[in-house]
Each structure stands twice: as structure tokens, then as C-alpha cells.
Amino acid sequence: MKNVIGKCVLLGAMLINVAANAQLKENEKVKLITLDPGHFHAALVQKFTLPDIEPDVYVYAPKGPDVKMHLEKIDAYNFRKDKPTHWSEIVYTGPDFFEKMIAEKKGNVVVMAGNNRKKTEYIKKSIDAGFNVLGDKPMAIDNEHFEMLKSAFTDAAKKNLILYDIMTERYEITNTLQREFAMIPDVFGELKKGTPKEPGVEMTSVHYFYKFVSGSVLSRPDWFFDVKQQGEGLQDVGVHLVDLTQWECFPDKIIDYKKDIQFNNARRWPSYITLSQFKAITKLDGFPAFLKDNVVKDTILKVYANGSVNYKLFGVNVKLTAKWAYAAPDNSGDSQNSVLHGTKADLYVRQTAAEKYTPVLYIEPTNPSADYEQVLMARLKDVQKKYPGVDLKKSANGWEVVIPEKYKDGHEAHFGRVTEKYLGYLRDGDMPAWEVPNMIAKYFTTTRALALSKGTSKN
Template sequence: MRVCALVLLPALLGAAGAPELRLVTLDPAHFHAAQFYSGALPGFSRDAWVYAPVGPDLAGYLTSVSQLSERSPKPDHWRFHVYAGSDYLDRMLSEKPGNVLAISGRNQRAIEYIEAGLRAGMHVLADKPWIIAARDFDRLQAVLNEADRRGLIAFDCMSQRFDIAYQLQRELVNDRAIFGELQTGTADQPPVRMASSHFLLKTFNGMVNRRPAWFFDIARQGEALADVGTHVVDLAHWTLFRNQALDYSKDIRLLTARRWPTVLTLDQFRRVTGEPEFPAFVKSAVHDGKLDYYANNSLLYTARGIYIELQVSWDYESPAGDKDSMLATYRGGLSEVAVRAEREQHFLPEVDVTPLRAVDRIRVKSALEAKLKRLGSAYPGLTVREEGQRLQVVIPPSLRVPDVQYFLLLAEEFAGFIRQPGTLPTWEKPNMLAKYYVTTHGVELARATARK
């Protein structure tokens, strides 16, 4: 939910194109950055450097690294060198002990760190979100243009693309024998619906996983659509417009948007953060002794005329012990293709196909079975099981990739773009702009609507 970036210095890549890479982490504040150390990275040195201010964010990061290392097949693989001080950024820039920079911090500072990396002649791989406010959109465009001017790669790190459920959904939505023709829909009946739900209070082994108090400052963290919503928008465009470039100025039209708060009592805030009082930076959002945390957004928009409805929300705690959930549905002329990660699926993303008419069921099922057979070389063992009206795609456990490995796969993919110039898809940059236009200007629209 915060930012995690990976930066490579091309001058250190060497003529051979495959040198030993040396990893440096800057200002870590979330476990995403620690996930780079969940296993050995091929071609990377065992030595790793960390530069950060002294504080609980650094302590939490090092704890996460330690826990991930203990579960790794090679728990003693990484050798860390840590510098903690207020001049961490200047110290890192002056020493430059490595050629790979991982940035993990508050969302608000993401674009600043990315700019610094490019100015230093570095390639950048950054997790979402790069920006959380519409006023920074021009800054994002300038960053990407600067990367092009310098011949550098600036790549957005979209980890959910590595989930097999979303990969399969993308395949099925783009198969006309299964899905039919893509429908444009209407405002009342959008063919694409995405809902992402999260909980603020989470426990592990009976202990509360603390969130830093600044997480509740939307000026630093961003509202839901601009933060975790980045993944939701990315999946929608990645699925609908496979290998196609979007033009945000022509293809995107924002229609309606809402924002609403999750209201926290002081006791609830204390429990999730460990802080005794509401800090000064959220006082303006405290009313009658309760914090209005604007962590929820909905948005209706069109992309190339296709209606898309999004909802991203945060509740305080699940009374039933539920986990974060996701529902992504696409309706075509023949069927609806869905990914569900809800209670019924034990919060594990599953794919199903629902024929829209009984008369089409046999041919849709036949087309689905044929498609899974063709995918067998990449995804062996996929089968179809009938679940009422749904045709469930049964995914063998052997094809599931643990979330913690997504960042290892991202680092490997990104290194490939560096070592083989010209392999970064040309649609990534324009689609990144379209995505952040939707997320940041969607929040702006929600705020404007609330002021009316």
C-alpha cells in the first residue's frame, strides 16, 4: 500500500550486460521492500545496504526482512550494511555502494525519489502509487519523458499481474469463443465491475499488526483509489486492452465519483497504531472525538467507451475474521468472466465463467475446455468444474505463486528490460499515464462532488 521502488544504475551494468547487481534500500517503511530479500536474487550480490532515518519504520522493515529470511531456503544469504541518520539520502548518494536502489516509503514522497533516481542516471522500477494527487500528474509526465530523453527505463511495478487468476481472466476475456464481443454497457449496467475491500486492523498469531500513525494522513498516504486502487485500475486496463496503448486525453472519461470516511474512535486508533492520542496532522479530520478517515472511493468512468465501475474500501475490522477481498467481473456477449477472492473462495483468487444464456452453455463450456488445453504448456493441469451456473476453472496448487515471490519475479523481469534494451513494451508508458489519470483525477472528482 505504500511505495516500493527499484532503481538500477546503467553505468555499472558493464559491457557484458549481466554484471553482479548490488542492492541498496532507501528509507524503507513497508514490508513490500523487504520482499526483495525473501530469497536469493540471481545476479545480485549477497551484500545489501540500507539508508534510512532512525525510527520505527526502519525497525519494522528490518524485522520484516528478518522474518522473511528465516522462512527462506537460504536464511543466511543476505549480508546487510545499515546506515541510520537524518542525512540518509545525501549519504547514500555520496557513497553509492551499489548499482540497484530499492525505495520504500510514504506514498507522497514516491515521485521525489523517482525524480532523484532519474537525475542520477538510474533506471527506475517503482511500486504503486507513483503519485497520489492530480496536481502531480504533470510531474509524472515529466518524469517519464525525462526517462525517455535519457534512454532510461522507468517502470511501474504491478505485482498482481503475476497472480495466475488474473492472468487466466485476461486470457478468457480476450477469447471471443468464450467471452463473446466486449460490451460497452451503460452507466446503469457497466460491463466491468471491480471491488477491492480491506481492513485496517489485522492480527498475526494473536498480535495486532501495527500501522504507523502517518498511514491515516491522506495527504501522505492518499485516498483508497489513489493508493490500492492503482492495482484495480491497472488490472482493468491490462485485461481489456491487451498490448494496446491508451491515450488518457482521448480514451478516458470520468463520470461520477464518491468518497466517504471510515470513522475511528480514539480507542480504535490506539489499538491499530499504538499511539495514545490522535496526532496533530489528523486533527482537522477529528470530529466529536472521532477520526474521519477518508479511505473509501467509488468511480464510474469509460475507457474507449466501455463503462467501468470501481469501488475501493477500508473497514476497521472484520467481525467474522475475513481477509482482504477482491471481485473483478467482465461481461461479454456470451458470458461473464470473474475473479473472486471472497469468503466463499477462502479469499484465494479463483476464476469462473458464467454463460449469459442457457442455450450457449454447451458451446461456451466446450470453448473453455479447448482454451485450457491450449494453455496447458504454460499452465498444466487446468480443468473445468461445474458449480451451478458457473463454470469454475480449477487451478492446481502447483501453479499458485505465493505473494511474497511477486517482487522477486518483478526484479527478474525488470533486470531483463535493462539487459535487453527495447524489450520493455511500448504500451506501458501511455497506459501508466492513463492509469494514474484515472486514480488521481478520480479522487479529485470525488472531492469536488462532496463539496457541492
């Protein structure tokens, strides 16, 4: 028994201290490999020129429209008039693309953003072959893949490699400042534990199948509508909500998923896409054969793209919901609304018609008073030291946080910022101790929620 405990302690230390040493040698440049880029997020990693990255990028993929659309996006970045990039894509296509990547080993970082059915397996085998991995969410879409992902993290720790997922929402300024104000006890108080019916934390995201990316209508692959390949809503975009909950509410705290997370309930429900809508998104003439079991009355596709989970994290009740619809109202875009309930104030991020579908942060005190306002204005100065220009103005129930335009760089730019952060971890070996265990906790939350919603898990 002592040996078992000792091994567990050692493994835990390995996972926590995976980045104790730099992963790149001095003056060594990052050499990117893009694997099977079936999602536009793969291209967004390269939307802007990044320091210390070789311009030659090796792409390994099966033949087909996915890789073609990826290369078209890279070309658009290279040939645009404003701040063009200078990527040189060296492409191999064929059924043995993954084996070819492993054998040639042309780079040291593999970027994965595509079909999620085999992504976790690719992550595991890439780590085994000695590659660092920057993976788009989700890195696991069900319990089986979660166990495989845990093993990949264990192997990465042993090999001193960095496996990391692309959490862009941390770089949305309203989320960043929501976290900042939640860390000020004089303003926020303490996070309420709440109840399952009235949680301490509530977040909802709404995404759209039909959308614009880099200025043009996004074409999605047909497999995007197959939850066995893409994942369901909460297990896909819902990963961001779980990440924000952990990152904003319990900053720098290591989560042990086996003891710090308890589930109340979870559910899932479908979105319905017409044949004409499917054609507009995929540019295909009809539903593919692998979706036939989900087709209703020949012209309607049922996609389990929506989900919610109600759980406890460190005793705080949390409710997260991810939804998908066809197209955004008023040509707006994806939206996210959240609230952290504190004993002194609630911190809301609202992105509704009233905010013209742009995210706005509000501070709404539970007991507004002149004394509270005085304290708030004093603490605002601390925030302004980190974020010059941020200010407050009165709103109906408290204050709106006024954010200068210089901080509103947009969702697509956030991919570059995540990549820069990742490159820093590779270069300096300074990834925080909480990142790896909290990534594991994050995917435990999403995959266990799916099992609960299907009735295949007791907890």
C-alpha cells in the same frame, strides 16, 4: 507548429522505446538501494533470494521506527529455517538521507515503498541522478504529483533508465486466467461497452488496516492514516484495479490518456477507526497532532480511505471501487471481486464467504448450450498448454476454473515475481512498448478521479 509536432512525436517514441537497450552492462549485477522504507512492501521485495543481485543492500532513511521495522523484517527472512535469505543491510540514517544516497551512489536500482507525500519527488530526483527506480504503488497521489511523474518518465527515457511500479495483482493466478479467457473470442466474445449504470467492467477491492504479514500482526506507522502522506483509497490500492482493467481488457494496447479515457463520475467517503483500534495497529498511545483535524469526539479517527470511479476506457464503461475497513472477517484477509462482461460470457473472480475468502474464477455464459460447452472445452486445451493442470467443473451458472495449488503462491511471493520481471527488463532491455504510456494513463486515471471526487476538476 511543425517543430512542436516533431518534438511531441520524438518524445512519444522515447517513452515507448525506453527499454530498447539493456540498462545493465554485460555481467553487471544489480545493486539495490532501499530508500526510506516506511511500508512493508519494501521488505517483501527481498523476501526471497533473487538472481544477479548483490547481497549488500544500502538503506537510506531518517531515524525512527519505520526503518527499524524494515530491518527487523529483513532479519526475519535471513534467520528463518525455511529458505533463509542472505542480505547484508548497510544502513545510513539521518535528516540528509536522500542527499547522502545521491552523493554516494552505492547502487543502480532504488526501491521505494514508504511515505507517499515525497515519493514522486524522490522518484524524479533519483532518475535525474541516474538511478533506475522500482517504486511501490502509488507513484503519484494527486494531480501535482502526476505532472511530476510524467516528467520523471520523460527524463528516464532520455537517460535510458527504467522506472517501473510494483503491480503484484497481475501475478494472482485468477486474474491471469481471467485475462487468458477474455482473450478467447469463442469463449468470451467481445467486451461489452456497457453503460455507467451497468458497466462492462466492475472491480472492487477491500483492504484492512489490521492484518498479518509474513506470519505476524503488521504494525503500521501513524502517517499511514494521513491521506496527505499515504493517499486515499482509490489513489493507493485502487491503482491495482486500474492496472488490471488496462492489462486484462486491452492487452498490449498503448493507451493515450488524453483521448482514450473519459470520466463519468467519482466519489470518496471515509472509514472510521477507534482510538483502541489505532493503538492496536500503530502501538502508539494516541492520535498524533497532524491527525487532530480528522479526530471526531476525541476517540474516532476519520480516514478518507474509500473511493470509486466510473469512467470510459476506449469507450468501455468501467467502475472501480477501493474500500478499507478495520479487520477482515473470519481472519481471512484482503479481498478482490471483479467481472468482465462479454457478449458470450461473463468472467467473474469472486472472493466471498462462499469461496471461503479465496479468489475463484467462474465462466458464466450468456446463452449456455451444448455447442458452447463443446467450444469451451476445445479452447480449454489452449489454456492448458500454457497452464498445465487447469481444468473446469460445473457450477451453478456455468463453470468454475479449477486451479492447481502449484499456481497459488500467494500475495507476498508476487513481489519477488515483479522484481524478477523488472530485472529482466534491466538485463535484456525488452520492456513492452505499452508499459510506460499505460503507467502514465493509470496514474492519470487515479489522480483525476480524486480531483473529480473533491469537485476540483470539471473532467
